[in-house]
Amino acid sequence: MKKVLIALCIFVLVLAAAILVIPSFIDWSGHRAEIAKKIKEATGRELIIGGDIAFTVIPSPVLKIGDIHLANAANASSTDMIAVEQLDVRVSLLPLLAGNIHVQSIRLIRPVIQLEVLENGKGNWLFATDNTASDDIETTKQSNDPAFIENDTSKTSSLPIQIDNLIIEQGQLVYLDKANDIREDVRDINSRFAIAGLNGPFEAGGTMLVRGIPLGIEGSIGQIIHGRTASFATQVRFAHGNTSTRITGTLVNLAEGPKISAKLDLKGDSLAGFISAFQKTDEMAGGLDRSFSARGEMTYGPNGLSLGKDGLALMVGEDRGTLHVEYEKKETKQLNVKANFSKIDGDAWLNASPYQVIEPTPLAPVITLSTKQSQQGSRISAAIGSVQTPAQKSSVKAPAAPNIPTDLNATLAINIDALLFKEQAIRQAQANISLTQGEIALERLSAILPGAGELTVLGVAGERAGKLGFDGTLDLNVAHLRGALDWLQIDTSHVPLERLQQVTLKSDISLTGEELHLLNMETKLDGSTLNGGLTIALQSRPSFGASFHLDQLNLDAYLPAQGATHTHTKNQDNAEQTGSAKEPPVQSPAAPVLQSLRLLNTFDANLELSAAQVVYRKQTIEDIQINATVFDGKLDIQDAHIKQLAGVRLAAKGGIAPSEDGYHANNLFLSLDASGFTNAATLIGLQDALDWSKVGTGNASITLNGPVLSPDMDINVTALGTTLFAAAKADLLPLPKAEASINLAISDFAKLTQGLGVSYRPRGPLTKLDISADLNADLTQTNLKNIVAQIGKEQVSGHILFKQQDRPHLDVNLQTDHLNVTPFLPNDPQTTSKTPTSNTSQPSSQTAPPSNRWSKDMIDFGFMQNMDADLQLNAKRLLYKKVVLDNLVLTGQLKDAELNISDASANLFGGQAKIVSKIVAGETNDVQATVDASGLKLKSLLSQTGSTTLADGTLALKTTLVTQGKSENDFVSNLNGNGALNLNQVSVSGKNSGGSLFDILNLLATLSGKDPAKGLADIAIQSDITRGVAKLSQASLTSPIAGGSAQGQLDLPKWYMDVSGTLNIKQNALIGLLAQKAKMKQDYPFALKGPLDAPNVKLDTGSLSSGGGLIIPLPDKLEKKGYGNLIRGLIGASGGQTQSEETTTPTTLPAPQSDSETLAPPPPPSAANDNTLPLSPEQQLLQGIGDLLRKK
Incomplete structure (x- = not known):
């Protein structure tokens, strides 16, 4: 028996050993098909195991399966519903022998689970077997069917099971609903679960990425007591x-x-x-x-x-x-x-420095990751990759219509006792919202604002044409507007106290998910009313439409009173002090333009703005209108105008649009039309610039096309009898420059100068002036080329170049064939002293009277110190009054405040003249000049200069002059130098009006029997000039009639001359007879005193050698011609008046014979003169001379 027991034990041990060891030697991978078949029978889906299957029992049961794929439902987006790279299961052996399941660990490595709602509305997680269709599967759970329904010992106990660790490593869960455009992707799932039994307790923890957000979860559920009660604790952590x-x-x-x-x-x-x-x-x-x-x-x-x-x-x-x-x-x-909320500190929310978003610290993992890596070429990689495909192919659908629940009544009440903003409290901020039968009512949104302001919004929200919308009203009433503006830190100290008192705003509100409408707006402020509406598109790019009309606004009422000072805040003062120490940065002129244009790319707008009347600086601005759109960076001005702005109408239309090379203007037209400029100038503060009442009407327009920073411009300006047209091309980058063809037509030159406030008035009359030129300009120079100035039938051409450099430089080169400058001369009459006639007595004092001829006004030579210049003028003929200059050449150079006229020459008065001069601008303004003239015809000189003296001959002049000063008076008073004047073959034609030396020559020629029209005399004068006074160093007269010399001075500052000399009368038959009978002298002193342009001429007659006086009766006509006293002076007669014709009947002598100068004997006396004494021979001679002169 004992042996039997031993044998039995040995058998049992061998059997147990076989059971525990033999599974390790079985090739479980060969059973993949059988396992897949069983799974398909249970789920209706294919199972593919791409890796090996391993199972061992000792020391504890372990199951390992690699590369697992569970097929997805038909018509799903991906091939696999579940894909696992590796599944490891470890179970305790001894509890298993006792009938208990104690799982030590379950590890899922890189699992991918895809849950999808199919087109038929069912989920792919619903399985169908061979015997039951998936449509017949009932998955709805009842509240009385929990997995752990109860823990009653009187009922069947649940299977004892314990799981120590259920680990998911690097997992992924995808949920897809194409019909509703939903995709959720949870990645990097690293989690651990523990189950003590089906009735708990339970533990869970893990980390994951949900919509890219790191998330950590920890939780536990205690043991379920009697299937009814359990305690729990959970924590969700965000990085x-x-x-x-x-x-x-x-x-x-x-x-x-x-x-x-x-x-x-x-x-x-x-x-x-x-x-x-x-x-x-x-x-x-x-x-x-x-x-x-x-x-x-x-x-x-x-x-x-x-x-x-x-x-x-x-x-x-x-x-x-x-x-x-x-x-x-x-x-x-x-x-x-x-x-x-009792208090919310809005200042703390708004004034804090911006928060810079940074990546958070990753959450600590709750599991230890395995070292196993995915195999190259494994089907798990394809499975993971396939997860991305549905999202990439899914289409985005328009948002669904709002789903406001009709089976829910709701109320929302928000109350804030004090909301601090800008250090003051917005009180009793309340919002009451209710939801009833699908309609949302904003029963109250209100607040009490600083400045005694009340804000109230009411309305109802609901579905509007398939979208959520809100309709309501807004009411704002601020009783103390100044207090509200002070709260908003808007300085109102410069606005009169009676203004900015109260404002009210009422409007209807219509709000959808796309737009906000403020309709029927009415705003009232200090008697002004603004009506209109505003639409704002709720999108990332600001977009709005505004339509407003202002009835009237008196801006003057808001301007500070004259003399009022503006109160600066401490921050403003500090800013000003800080800014004063720094130079403002240099900004390109294109920068403001670019900044303004960039704003067009930041918003879209549709504007309809108007104002009926605005008062500014006591000027009424009427009918302001702006109709414009801004869309996608393009500005389109349909109509923008101001019908009445202090007598001026302004208008604009056209567009600006972006292009590849910047913004382009498209027929951008700006215009101005004025019935007068006086009020408009006052409005903009330019009332003192001109006498605007003399400007009159005017208009201007400009049209721009092409790139805004380099536009083509057509410019038209008409005013003051002048029209300017320019076709220009401007370019602001990199530095401003412009090219233009300009034309200036002046139809009324006097009106132009008068309107510009220039005291200069042209003598005129001027024909129409038409000036055209090509302009090239930039920051360094301005070049006027191809200048053609058409003045009537005359033309001036040339070029003008101005260079902006350290010392600006002006280059002027003008040419003309014929030019009459007389009409351009100033029309203001010069003040001259009234001079007496030649026979008016003058005081004998040598002291000259003061003269006001020379102006003491300062002449500004500052321009010479500030610039350099090259000057060139060529004129074939130039007419100055009656003076004709032929072949005029003027060449000069201004450099370093020194003007050198190297050549100023012309043919004039039948001769030639040349001037070389130098002017040095400075403290004294030094002037030097050399004049050389020869061959000048005296007759041409006298006639062209307006003299009534009838004389002829030739004139030569050489002079060298220096002077200095700051006014005309200074230059004349400081004049120094010398000069020489020679008159040759001087002849006289007839009697001249006024007194002059030529009258003496004419009389002497008559007495001597010479022809006055033929050369009579040569005159030579040399003088030295000191401080404006020319002293005659030599003055001589040489002629067949008389000779003589003179001395004296010409005082230019006083415009006075004092010259005296002696005439020596040469003998001939007549003079000899006169000298014998009247005891006439041969040497006679003479004097010229008085104004330089009209001196008094006097011959010192003295007395006859006999000491008596000879009364010579002369014909009245001879007396009127002025020869009476001269003749008496020559023959020594007394200066008494001749007897009248009523008392003395002159006897007419017969005319001289044609071939002889001998007079015929007198006729016999008539009966009527029997009682008259016979005339003496002298009397008869002089009477004959009178008759001779009377015939002339």
């Missing part, structure tokens, strides 16, 4: 903001309907960091970078949800509040939410 949420509580009534009673504790270090997990941005408002928390109790069950009597205690930084939520499940659900 962003170091945020965690912990919920602890109790689950009750698991069979009838679970009910949760728990405590909630949510906290985080940074609300900004937490929000950054859901809002992808690089920067957030700094006020959110504060700690936050929410703590309280909550209950949830089949009948609803409640946050407890006290609600949740909310905290963000220093702000505190409470949140109450009550949700009841009835036939119609009821949700009530109420939030109360």
Whole structure:
């Protein structure tokens, strides 16, 4: 028996050993087909095991299967529903022998599970067997069918099972619903689960990426007591903001309907960091970078949800509040939410520095990752890759219509006692919202604002044409507007106190998910009313439409009174002091244009703006209209005008659009039309620039095409009898420059100068002036080329070049064939002293009277110190008054404040003249000049200069002059130099008006029997000039009639001459007879005194050698011609008046014979003269001379 027992034991041991050892030698991989068949019978899906299958029993049962793929449902997006790279299961052996299942570990490496809602609306997780169609599978669970329904010992006990570690390593879970465009992808799942039994307790923990957000979960459920009650604790951790949420509580009534009673504790270090997990941005408002928390109790069950009597205690930084939520499940659900805040510090939220979003610290893993890597070419890689495919191919559908529940009534009440903003409180901010039968009503949104302001918004929201919309009203009333503006830190100290008192705003509101409409807006401020509407598109690119009309606005009422000072804030003063120490940066002229144009790319707009009347600076601006659109960077001005702006109409139309090379103007037309400029000039502060009343009417326009920074421009300006047209091309980059063809037509030159406030008035009359030129200009130079100035039938051409450099340089080169400058001479008459006639007596004093001929006004030579110039003028003929200059050449150079006229020459008065001069501008303004003239015809000189003296001959002049000063008076008074004047073959034609030496020559020629029209005399004068006074160093007269010399001076500053001399009368028959009978002298002193242009001529007659006087009666006509005194002076007669014809009847002598100068004897006396004494021979001679002169 003993042997039998031993043998039995040995057999049992061998059998046990065989059972434990033999499985290790079985090739389980060869049974893949049988396993796949059983799985397909159970699920209806193909199972593919691509790796090896290994099973061992000692030391404990271990099952390893590699590369597992469970096929997906038909018509699914991916091939596999489940793919696992490796499955490892380890079970304890001894509990298994006792009938208990104790799993030491289950490890799933890189599992990929794809859950998908198919086109038929069913999930791919619903399996079908061979005997039952998938459509017949019932998967709905009842509340009384939990996996752990109860723990009643009177009933059948559940299978004892324990799992120490269920590990998922680098797993992925995908949920896809194409019909609703939903895709959820949870990646990097590393988790651990533990189950003590089917009735608990349970533990779980893990980390994962949900929508890219790192998330950590830890939780536990205690043992289920009587199948009804269990305690639980769970914590959800976010890496962003170091945020965690912990919920602890109790689950009750698991069979009838679970009910949760728990405590909630949510906290985080940074609300900004937490929000950054859901809002992808690089920067957030700094006020959110504060700690936050929410703590309280909550209950949830089949009948609803409640946050407890006290609600949740909310905290963000220093702000505190409470949140109450009550949700009841009835036939119609009821949700009530109420939030109360005693204070919210808005300044702390708005003034904090921006929060810079950073990547959070990764969450610590809860498992230890295996070192096993996926095999190259394994089908698991393909399975993971296939997960991406559905998302890439899925199409984005338009948002579904709003689904506002109709079986839910809800209320939301928000109350903020004080909202601090800009250091003042917005009080009693309230919002009451209700939901009833699918309609959301904004019952009240109100607040009391600083400045006694009240804001109220009411309205209703609901479905509008398949979209959620809101319709309501807005009412704003600010009774103390100045207080509100002060609160907003808008300085109103410069606005009169009676203004900015109250403003009201009323508007209808229409809001959809796409647009905000403010309709029927009416705003009233200080008697002005603004009506209209505003539409704002709710999109990333600002887009709006505005239509407003202003009835009237008096801007003058808001301007500070004269003499009022503006109060600066401390910050402004500091800014001004700081800014005064720095030079403003140099900015390209194109920069403001570019900045303005870039704004067009930032928004879209449709504008219709108008104003009936605006008063500014006591000027009325009427009918302001702007109709324009801005879209996709393009500005289109349909109509923009100001009908009346202080007598001026302004208008604009056209467009600006972006292109590849920048912005382009498209027929951008700007115009100005003025009935007068006086009021407009006052409006813009230019009232003192001109006498605008003399400008009259005018208009201007400009049309721009092409690139805005280099446009083509057509410019038209008409004013003051002048029209300017320019076809120009401007270019602002890299530096401003322009090219233009300009034409200036002046029809009224006098009106132009008068309107520009120039005292110069042309003598005129001027024919139309037409000036054309080609202009090239940039920051360095301005070049006027191809100048053609048409002045009537005359033409001037040339070029003018101005260079902007360290010393600006002007180059002028003009040519003309014929030019009459007389009409351009000033028309203002020069003041001259009235001079007496030649026979008016003058005082004998040698002191000259003062002269006002020379102006003492300062002459500005500053331009010579500020620039250099080259001057060239050529004229074939130039007419100055009656003076004709032929072949005029003027060449000069201005350099370093020194003007050198190297050549100023011309043919004039039948001769030639040349001037060389130099002017040095400075403290004294030095002038040097040399004049050389020869061959000048005296007759031409006298006639062209307007003299009534009839004389002829030739004239030569040489002089060298120097002077200095700052006015005409200075230059004349400081004149020094010398000169020589020679008159040759001087002849006289007839009697000249006024007194002059030529009258003496004419008389002497008559007395001597010479022809006055033939050369009579040569005159030579030399003088030295000192301080404006020319002293005659030599003055001589040589002629067949007389000879003589003179001395004296010409005082130019006083415009006075004092010259005296002696004439020596040469003998002939007549003179000899006169000298014998009248005892006439041969040497006679003479004097010329008085103004230089009209001196008094006097011959010193003295007395006859006999000491008596000879009364010579002369004919009245001879006396009127002025020869009476001269003749008497020559023959020594007294200066008494001749006897009248009434008392003395002159006897006419017979005319001289043609071939002889001998007079015929007198006729016999008539009977009527019997009592008359016979005339003496002298009397008869002189009477004959009178008759001779009377015939002339």
